[in-house]
Amino acid sequence: MKEPTLVNIQRGGLFIGDQPTRLDRLAGDLSARLQADDPATPPTEQRVYIRADRDVRYGDFMSVMNDLQGNGFYQVALINEEL
Template identity: 35%
Template sequence: MGARLRGDDDGDLSENSEINVTPFIDVMLVLLIIFMIAAPLSTVDIPVELPVAVAEAPDRPSDPVFITITEELDLSVGETSTTHDRLFIDVGIATRQKRDTRIFIRADKSVPYGEFIRVMNILRADGFLKVGLVGLDENVADAPAPDPQSDP
């Protein structure tokens, strides 16, 4: 807001109802420059190689429920082959609709991460929140595979 002096008002001040946007534009340009400089600095890609887990395995339940994702992205619950659309039904049957049952996911190491998360989202949407991941023990993974031709 400002005041203007007019020659015909006998020295009376009148209000100016126009908004001065120049300071607003100046502030916005300064903020734009700050964000243009700061945004690339906050997104840094750091390559990371994750270590092998050597923690003790928890006690295994007597009748575990396994979901298996094969290299060809086929799904199975236990020994029963299934699809993404039927996954929640087959898991419900295997767990007898007990939502607190721990479910173990076995996935081939070539399975894309997005496919794994898709299965996790289906389980979460159906209320299964206790999910365990199955992997090889470090000692077992490093051991050579037995030769099927050799005689024990």
């Protein structure tokens, strides 16, 4: 079974898995990663998981969500981790 693709939002940066990216490159980098992981399924039809550190500002989180949706990524799930 394929490992889920995780977008991790941290106060110090934005990552796809453990690879750093930037908001202006997120959609392209994510598409490339998803295409490499599963070439048979279009990237925008694959599920993406988002996790944000507790100290990430809400506006920064929403910028990531809006960018993903604006680029056709609607299969987005949020990861909630209890402390």
